[in-house]
Amino acid sequence: xxxxxxxxxxxxxxxxxxxxxxxxxxxxxxxxxxxxxxxxxxxxxxxxxxxxxxxxxxxxxxxxxxxxxxxxxxxxxxxxxxxxxxxxxxxxxxxxxxxxxxxxxxxxxxxxxxxxx
Amino acid sequence: xxxxxxxxxxxxxxxxxxxxxxxxxxxxxxxxxxxxxxxxxxxxxxxxxxxxxxxxxxxxxxxxxxxxxxxxxxxxxxxxxxxxxxxxxxxxxxxxxxxxxxxxxxxxx
Numbered sequence: 001x002x003x004x005x006x007x008x009x010x011x012x013x014x015x016x017x018x019x020x021x022x023x024x025x026x027x028x029x030x031x032x033x034x035x036x037x038x039x040x041x042x043x044x045x046x047x048x049x050x051x052x053x054x055x056x057x058x059x060x061x062x063x064x065x066x067x068x069x070x071x072x073x074x075x076x077x078x079x080x081x082x083x084x085x086x087x088x089x090x091x092x093x094x095x096x097x098x099x100x101x102x103x104x105x106x107x108x109x110x111x112x113x114x115x116x117x
Numbered sequence: 118x119x120x121x122x123x124x125x126x127x128x129x130x131x132x133x134x135x136x137x138x139x140x141x142x143x144x145x146x147x148x149x150x151x152x153x154x155x156x157x158x159x160x161x162x163x164x165x166x167x168x169x170x171x172x173x174x175x176x177x178x179x180x181x182x183x184x185x186x187x188x189x190x191x192x193x194x195x196x197x198x199x200x201x202x203x204x205x206x207x208x209x210x211x212x213x214x215x216x217x218x219x220x221x222x223x224x225x226x
Contacts, residue, residue, distance in 0.1 A: 106163065
């Protein structure tokens with residue numbers, strides 16, 4: 001079974017631009033979560049989508065948004081990029097059979113490395 | 118106070134020894150606890166999950182949870198150089214999964 005895939009793997013943008021990252025979960029997985037990883041702050045939870053609905057949200061500004069499609073694929077968008085948005089963005093998928101958050105194993109994708117100049 | 122705290126390390130142990138990794142959390146209503154391993158340049162992968170007080174063993178790994186002390190630990194027995202990685206503690210808190218900044222483990226031959 002194919003793992004979680006993320007595209008693109010690397011991205012360079014300039015301040016003020018916007019960016020869209022894509023995540024394809026493992027087949028059959030219904031939950032997709034997004035994380036930001038930086039050397040200083042570590043791994044931080046952005047949001048989680050389940051059945052096309054945002055179910056949980058971390059403490060990030062509204063410039064960070066996402067959505068999930070009917071096939072469970074998810075996109076994350078960051079508008080008006082800032083230098084501090086440079087990070088590794090990881091998505092993780094899980095079966096979420098029970099419908100409850102974080103009770104099932106999350107499988108991480110390889111991440112998208114975003115550099116903002 | 119950070120919600121999930123870990124010693125950043127590095128924790129250096131000789132091959133064959135027991136590595137002990139610790140994590141404390143601040144919110145008493147936390148429900149689920151996870152240990153992830155992350156090799157340099159790679160994504161995190163789940164090693165253990167634990168939900169109730171006590172010990173949970175899986176091969177060379179043992180997770181220990183003490184909710185009264187708000188403390189969770191991971192023991193790695195018979196440490197191998199291949200265990201050298203950063204270990205992330207994660208705590209499920211209501212509607213968020215909160216990660217510690219990780220402990221870097223180095224196992225030397």
